[in-house]
Amino acid sequence: MTEPAVIDQAAPLHPALDLTLPPAPVREILERAFAEDAPSGDITSQLLIPAHARATAVLNARVPGVLSGATVFRDAMQLVDPGTHVELLLADGDTFDAGTHLARVSGTARSVLMAERVALNLVQRMSAIATKTAEFVRLAEGTRARITDTRKTTPGLRILERFAVRCGGGFNHRYSLSDAVLAKDNHLAVMTGGDPAQLTALLLAAKAQLGHTTHFEVEVDSKEQIEPVLAAGVDTIMLDNFTVEELKAGVALVAGRARVEASGNVNAGTVAAIAAAGVDVISVGALTHTVAALDLGLDVELTAA
Numbered sequence: 688m689t690e691p692a693v694i695d696q697a698a699p700l701h702p703a704l705d706l707t708l709p710p711a712p713v714r715e716i717l718e719r720a721f722a723e724d725a726p727s728g729d730i731t732s733q734l735l736i737p738a739h740a741r742a743t744a745v746l747n748a749r750v751p752g753v754l755s756g757a758t759v760f761r762d763a764m765q766l767v768d769p770g771t772h773v774e775l776l777l778a779d780g781d782t783f784d785a786g787t788h789l790a791r792v793s794g795t796a797r798s799v800l801m802a803e804r805v806a807l808n809l810v811q812r813m814s815a816i817a818t819k820t821a822e823f824v825r826l827a828e829g830t831r832a833r834i835t836d837t838r839k840t841t842p843g844l845r846i847l848e849r850f851a852v853r854c855g856g857g858f859n860h861r862y863s864l865s866d867a868v869l870a871k872d873n874h875l876a877v878m879t880g881g882d883p884a885q886l887t888a889l890l891l892a893a894k895a896q897l898g899h900t901t902h903f904e905v906e907v908d909s910k911e912q913i914e915p916v917l918a919a920g921v922d923t924i925m926l927d928n929f930t931v932e933e934l935k936a937g938v939a940l941v942a943g944r945a946r947v948e949a950s951g952n953v954n955a956g957t958v959a960a961i962a963a964a965g966v967d968v969i970s971v972g973a974l975t976h977t978v979a980a981l982d983l984g985l986d987v988e989l990t991a992a
Contacts, residue, residue: 706780706854712846713759717766719843720805729801741990742796744803746789746810749982753821754781754789755854756813759847761790763806768798780817780854789983796989803985811980812844813851818981820855820974822955827962832949832969834958835860839972848975860970867902868893872927875905883915890919904948913937917944926966927951934964 746760754777761773771794777783792799823834834857840848849859861867870878870890878893879885894903904923905916910933916924926937928951941947948968949961961969 706778706850708758708846708850710762713762714766716809716843716847717759717763717805720763720809721766724805725801729797732797732800736796736800736989738795738797740796742792742794742799742987743990744792744799744985744987746792747984747986748783748785748787748789749984751784752782752814752818752981753855754783754810754814755779755817755851756810756847757790759813760806760810763809764792764794764799764802767802768794770794771798771802779850782821792985796987799987803987807983807985808980809847811983812841812978813847813854814983815978815981816848816851816975817855819978820852820857823953823958823969823971823974824856826955826959827969830962830965832962832966833858834974835968835970836974837950837970837972838863839976841975852974855974857974858968861902867904868897869904869906869925871906872908883912886912886915887918890916890921894919894921906950910937910940913940917941921945923948923968925950925970931957931960931964934961934966938965 757775757777757779761775764771764773771792774791775789776791777787777789783789820834820836827834836849836852836857837860838845845862849862852859861869870893875886878889890905897903902923903921904925905919905921906925906927907913907916908927913924913926923946924941925948926934929937929949934949938947946967947965948970949964949966950970953961953969953971954973958969958971
């Protein structure tokens with residue numbers, strides 16, 4: 688196997704963000720993944736690969752990107768066999784070029800082959816999210832806007848996908864429905880019964896029931912809703928599917944009385960103009976719901992014990 692080239696380590700894209708994952712939920716995700724992928728072991732490797740055979744492998748980047756899931760890759764390998772040795776050559780949040788070697792693995796061949804798909808699936812998806820996030824963060828540079836994710840994540844993988852967003856230099860929105868109040872258009876329609884004149888009073892009554900530390904955000908889809916929502920003293924107002932000119936007008940109207948979030952129609956072609964409109968937050972569902980796995984491969988060599 689060829690030796691990897693010397694790696695030029697890159698600093699994390701946003702060193703202020705927490706780039707650690709709690710071990711317990713990661714282990715739970717991995718246990719579920721292996722219960723699905725190898726409920727009774729890997730019968731192919733058991734049939735074809737001698738028990739004493741050893742394997743060495745390199746996690747290789749076939750395209751450039753931002754790494755996320757390095758520790759998850761390691762944990763997946765070692766959950767199958769604690770004796771598997773994994774050397775991480777880059778850290779989560781580091782950038783890399785095509786051809787970069789990201790990790791080295793050595794252990795029993797059966798263990799490496801059994802862990803390969805689960806380990807790759809997760810590191811490929813997480814790195815794709817980090818890479819896409821980094822693109823949006825770069826496009827918003829020079830503005831005050833934070834790029835954040837949404838709850839449009841893969842069920843059961845939210846903690847990993849949110850971590851990947853941080854690896855790309857983005858920020859996390861509320862983690863779950865239990866973390867903050869976010870009244871969207873459907874909530875408002877039910878609350879008001881179609882009578883917008885009641886909006887301020889209803890929001891004030893709702894806010895009065897909250898603890899003082901609970902964040903209160905309201906989505907609006909027209910400029911006319913901004914003043915009634917602000918009159919309720921909300922913390923954040925979300926301008927949903929506003930044009931860039933409407934966003935500029937909305938930011939001017941809010942005038943610092945609440946944090947302003949832009950949502951809807953955000954893509955690589957629009958995010959720079961949205962950020963330049965002066966909003967504080969841009970939430971982007973596409974960071975997690977439409978990414979394609981980044982092309983990373985595990986190049987394995989089997990050797991005799």
